Amino acid sequence: MSDRETKTDVILIGAGVMSATLGTLMKELVPEWEITVFEKLAKEGEESSNEWNNAGTGHAALCELNYTVEKSDGSIDINKAIKINEQFQVSMQFWSYLVNSRLIRNPQDFIMPLPHMSFVKGERNVTFLKKRFKALSNNPLFQGMEFSDEPEQLMEWIPLIMQDRASNEPIAATKIDSGTDINFGALTRMLFDHLESKNAVINHKHNVKDIKRTSDGLWELKVQNLDSGTVERHTAKFVFIGGGGGSLHLLQKSGIPEGKHIGGFPVSGIFMVCNNPDIIAQHHAKVYGKAKVGAPPMSIPHLDTRYIDNKKSLLFGPFAGFSPKFLKNGSIFDLVTSVNPNNVLTMLAAGVKEMSLTKYLIKQVMLSKEERMEELREFIPNAKREDWDFVVAGQRVQVIKDTEAGGKGTLQFGTEVITSADGSIAALLGASPGASTAVHVMLEVIKKCFPQYIEEWEPKIKEIIPSYGISLMKNPELLHEIHTSTAQTLGLIEKEPVFS
DSSP states (O other): OOOOEEEEEEEEESOSHHHHHHHHHHHHHOTTSOEEEEOSSSSSSOSTTSTTSSOOBOOSSSSOGGGSEEOTTSOEEOHHHHHHHHHHHHHHHHHHHHHHTTSSOOGGGTEEEOOEEEEEESHHHHHHHHHHHHHHHTSGGGTTOEEEOOHHHHHHHOHHHHTTOOTTSOEEEEEETTOEEEOHHHHHHHHHHHHHHTTOEEESSEEEEEEEEOTTSOEEEEEEETTTOOEEEEEEEEEEEOOGGGHHHHHHHHTOGGGTTEEEEEEEEEEEEEOOHHHHTTOOSEEEOOOOTTOOGGGOOEEEEEEETTEEEEEEEEEEEOOSOSSTTSOTTHHHHHOOTTTHHHHHHHHHHTHHHHHHHHHHHHOOHHHHHHHHHTTSTTOOGGGEEEEEEEEEEEEEEEETTTEEEEEEOSEEEEEOTTSSEEEEEEOTTGGGGHHHHHHHHHHHHOGGGHHHHHHHHHHHOTTTTSOSTTOHHHHHHHHHHHHHHTTOOOOOOOOO
8 A cells, every 4th residue: 555645725536527527616616626536437427427328317306297396185296396396497507607708618418408398197087187277277387388188289399208098088198398308427537637727636447445534523534546546545624425326335434423323225216218219209209107106216218319419319218126235336346345333223124114115126127028028118109119219217216215204214215415523524324316306415515514614605606506595486487587597508499409
């Protein structure tokens, strides 16, 4: 091991969109602070942030039915949808600030306008969608949403889905044109290019092996250079663990009390990708369906137009799979080694509670291509096997922890940030809506970890995020102003792009 020790102000572990966002924010707030990044892979944005490892949806609760739950009295709870939409608006303002400040360029390389739609079948689901539409369309955050259960109108909106469809079953859809398709891989690479230009030190092919607190209150990391094999020591006042599924192990190694009684359950994803340009050309939207009864939120089927590498694509999925790895490039021992005396009871309790999830994953893994085609035909009735291939998406680690509401071993669906009491270390765990709400999540990290600076930094934060500390839902004029300006800056005027 090398005797050399390198000191810095901030260390970011993992070169994904979360670290990129936090690093960029920190450079705007305190440009003089030194930032060092460690990434195990040869490039940034290669795990969960990579464009092929996620759905590329700008999650604003415009089409995702799991964010609007029907309550026992039949009414629709839209609180989660409002929260996620407001958080996405924060991301849009941040990206607009970066473009206007010329810190990043060519927003069309990472964000495209694309209608977001919800599509349901069956009388009960149509009734639900109609109630959801009424609840959302009265809210300024969801202005412009349309509803239709008329086959002629639906044929206009989604011809590929309506073609050759049996007409005896009630169907309906909502449509809103302010949705987006986002290439989070491209965005991540842009942000790291910017960080490098601001003298942040980006270390690829460097694996953080251990992390511990020193007697003087700093954090010391043992980092292995994967090319040379040497191990170096790096210390920092603040550490952010943003290594996707790999964050849990490092959080455990940190030894902070807040990291105890937390486990993780890995779920992989598979998408079907259309290889027929004629079919791809017939669809232009992200269309989300309704999860089947008993299926977990991650199983919601959707048919997505995507823009990747300046090319229009069409994906359907996701189909869930199981691998004990916590990262796509992880180890088969990740799950086993994450279980320790502190979380074993939490994990065992989750195992008992989540038998239905286990059965669901087993069924998903066992699906044949023809069975997956049948799922696709729920969306595209005349889909043909030869027009579709498969791509394995990224690994997601669902957080398991003890909660007051759910009890011991409760599976969490969403994004979790764990911070130490003194704010010197933070770790990001969990999954969707993740990247879409990265700016809001990282501002929360800054608020929790640097409370002594917030008053000083607030004017700059408000310059970056004009709505900071304000509810846009309660301020429709500001919402309209921000929505108009961000759409203009980011080029979000709905039209089919033409690729050369």
